[in-house]
Amino acid sequence: MPQVYDAVVVGSGAAGGMAATELCLKGVKVLLLEAGPKLDIATDFHHHVKPYEFPFRGRIRPREQDKYNYVVNAWNKPSFINELDHPYTGKKFAWVRARAVGGKSLHWGLVALRFSPRDFKAASHDGYGDDWPISYEDVEPYYSRVERMIGVCGTTEHLENNPDSHFLKPVPFTCPEAVFESSMRHHFPDRPVIHGRSATATEPVPGRPGLPCHYCGHCGRVCNVAASFSSAGVLLPIAEKTGNLTLRPNAVAWKVVTDQNGKAKSVLFLDRQTRQPEEAFGKVIVLGAGCLESTRILLNSSNEHWPNGLGNASGVLGKYFCEQIMAGSITGLVPTLKGRKSFADDARPDGTGIYIPRFRNLKEKQSTFIRGYGFEGGGGSSEFPGFARKIPGFGARFKDEVKKNYATVISIGSFGEILPRAENYVEIDPVVRDAWGVPVLKFNIEFGSNDLAMAKDMVETQREMFHAAGIEVLNERTEPLPPGWSIHEEGTARMGDDPKKSFLTRFNQSHEIKNLFVADAAAFLNASEKNPTLTILSLSMRAADYIADEMKRGAFA
Ligand SMILES: Cc1cc2nc3c(=O)[nH]c(=O)nc-3n(C[C@H](O)[C@H](O)[C@H](O)COP(=O)(O)OP(=O)(O)OC[C@H]3O[C@@H](n4cnc5c(N)ncnc54)[C@H](O)[C@@H]3O)c2cc1C
Numbered sequence: 001m002p003q004v005y006d007a008v009v010v011g012s013g014a015a016g017g018m019a020a021t022e023l024c025l026k027g028v029k030v031l032l033l034e035a036g037p038k039l040d041i042a043t044d045f046h047h048h049v050k051p052y053e054f055p056f057r058g059r060i061r062p063r064e065q066d067k068y069n070y071v072v073n074a075w076n077k078p079s080f081i082n083e084l085d086h087p088y089t090g091k092k093f094a095w096v097r098a099r100a101v102g103g104k105s106l107h108w109g110l111v112a113l114r115f116s117p118r119d120f121k122a123a124s125h126d127g128y129g130d131d132w133p134i135s136y137e138d139v140e141p142y143y144s145r146v147e148r149m150i151g152v153c154g155t156t157e158h159l160e161n162n163p164d165s166h167f168l169k170p171v172p173f174t175c176p177e178a179v180f181e182s183s184m185r186h187h188f189p190d191r192p193v194i195h196g197r198s199a200t201a202t203e204p205v206p207g208r209p210g211l212p213c214h215y216c217g218h219c220g221r222v223c224n225v226a227a228s229f230s231s232a233g234v235l236l237p238i239a240e241k242t243g244n245l246t247l248r249p250n251a252v253a254w255k256v257v258t259d260q261n262g263k264a265k266s267v268l269f270l271d272r273q274t275r276q277p278e279e280a281f282g283k284v285i286v287l288g289a290g291c292l293e294s295t296r297i298l299l300n301s302s303n304e305h306w307p308n309g310l311g312n313a314s315g316v317l318g319k320y321f322c323e324q325i326m327a328g329s330i331t332g333l334v335p336t337l338k339g340r341k342s343f344a345d346d347a348r349p350d351g352t353g354i355y356i357p358r359f360r361n362l363k364e365k366q367s368t369f370i371r372g373y374g375f376e377g378g379g380g381s382s383e384f385p386g387f388a389r390k391i392p393g394f395g396a397r398f399k400d401e402v403k404k405n406y407a408t409v410i411s412i413g414s415f416g417e418i419l420p421r422a423e424n425y426v427e428i429d430p431v432v433r434d435a436w437g438v439p440v441l442k443f444n445i446e447f448g449s450n451d452l453a454m455a456k457d458m459v460e461t462q463r464e465m466f467h468a469a470g471i472e473v474l475n476e477r478t479e480p481l482p483p484g485w486s487i488h489e490e491g492t493a494r495m496g497d498d499p500k501k502s503f504l505t506r507f508n509q510s511h512e513i514k515n516l517f518v519a520d521a522a523a524f525l526n527a528s529e530k531n532p533t534l535t536i537l538s539l540s541m542r543a544a545d546y547i548a549d550e551m552k553r554g555a556f557a
C-alpha cells in the first residue's frame, strides 16, 4: 500500500512553503513536492563574490543569454530555470521562473505591502469587475501573524490605502532620498514619500530562523543568513522542526488525479533527473506552484469528467489574469548634492529605499482610467556607477564628473494595476511540451486601454515630480515593459462565493473538489498596484488554517 499523507503540497515558494509550514505547525503530516533541487542558501549562490571576480562582471555568459530570463546573473543562476527546457507559446510575455526549494522567494525584491480594504472591494468603488468574497478584516489577523513570523521593516504612516504592518526598525533614507522626500512634502502633500517596506529582519525576531541583516546589500543574490525572507530560509526550517514535513525535491508535478468519487487522491509527478513517473497520495492536495504553474497543472489534469481543466465547471480557469504594468521609470541627479562624499548607500536590504503610494483615484477621479499605481525607488551611490553611461565625455574630466555626481543619483519606477479581464487568459498549447513531456502554457495576454491610459499618466507624473524637486533628468523610460515583467502574476483561478463565476471558494478551496486547494496568487480577483507576496503568504496561511480545522472535523476522511 502506498503511503497516504494528510496533505500533499506542490511547490515550496511563498505560497506552498507557507501552506506546508502552517499545516505542519497544526500537526498535519505533509509531503511537499518541489520541482527544483534543494540548494544551500549559505554556499550555493556565490553570495559575497565581487563582480570583477566573474568572467563577465556578474553578467551571464553572452552565449547563454537564450537560456535565461532577464533577472538571471552569475550569482543567482543556480535556482532559475533553463528557458530552453521550459518553453511556452502565444503572445509576448516575460515569465520569470525559479525552480528550487524556496522558488522565487529566494530572489524577490522584498517589498512587502498589505492590500488595503479598498483593494479587496475595488469593484464597489469604481464599478469594474467583482469584489473579493473576503474583506480586509478577514485577512488582517493573517497579515499580522505573517509579519510577526517573517519580519517586515518600515514606518507607521496611517495612510488610508496602505495599511501599516507590525514594523521592525526602518532603514534610514540616503541623502538624495531625504532631499526628494522633503521636496515632495512641499510640492505634492498628497504624494508622500515613505520608507520602503521590506521583508527583512533589521532586528532579531523571536522564533524566526536566520540572523538579523548585516547590511551587505546582496539580497538579490539570495541572503546567505536568511535575514531577508525566503521560504527556504525562514519557513521550511520551522516546518522541519515539527517533524511533520517530508520534502521531496526534484519532483515535477504533472497532474492531479481523482478517484471514482471525484475526490482528488494523488499528484502524478516526474522525477526531474530520471524523468520517471511517480505518484504521491494525500487526503488533501494543495497547489502552490506559483500562479501560472498551478493553473497549468489544473488544466493538464483534465479528464473525462472535466475536459476543460480539473474542477473547471465555471469555465474561469486560466482567465482573468492580472498583474502590474511597469510603465515608466526615471533616473536623475540631485544638484544640491553634487560634490558630496559618496557612501556605500546600496549596503542595505532590497525593498528599503523609497515608496510613493498610490495617489490616483482615491479622493479625486481620473477621467481616462480607473485604479492606480505606486512608485518604488531609491537613491545614492552603488557598487557600480551605472549612471556613468549617461555622463558625456572621457578621460580625467569624465572621471571627475562621475565622482562629483556619485552621491546624487535617484531613480523611481512605477507599478500600475492591470485590470482583470476574461480576454486575458492562458490555455494549454495542443502541441508543444517541455523537456519532461508536460504540455506547456499558451499566453493570450495583452494590456488593455485602461492599462495604457494609466501608463501614460505614470510617465507624466514621474516627470512632474522630478521637475518639481529640481532633479536633473539623466535617463527616462516612457514605454511600458512587456506583460509579465513585474513578476507579479495573479488571477487565473480566482476565488468567489458564486461557483458559476469563480474557481475557488473564499478559503482557496475548489468549488467542485472539496479536498483540492490553490494557495497562490491564482486565487486573486484583482492585482491592486501593490506587490503581492505578503498577501499570498497571508492567504496561504489562512487556507492552511481552514484545512487543518476541516481535517479535525473529519471533512477529508
Ligand atoms: C527578481 C524578483 C523580484 C521580486 N520582487 C518582489 C517584491 O519586491 N515584492 C513582492 O511582493 N513580490 C516580488 N516578486 C514576486 C515574488 O517572488 C512572488 O510573488 C512569490 O514568490 C510567489 O510565490 P509562489 O509560491 O506563488 O511562487 P514561487 O515563489 O515561484 O514558488 C513556486 C514553487 O513551485 C515550484 N513549482 C513550479 N512548478 C512546479 C511543478 N510542476 N511541480 C512541483 N513544483 C513546482 C517552483 O519550483 C517554485 O519553487 C519578485 C520576484 C522576482 C523573481
Ligand code: SF4
Pocket (backbone or CB within 6 Å): 200, 212, 213, 214, 215, 216, 217, 218, 219, 220, 222, 223, 224, 225, 226, 227, 228, 347, 348, 349, 350
Ligand atoms: S543586506 Fe541584509 S538581508 Fe540583504 S543579503 Fe545582506 S544580510 Fe541579507
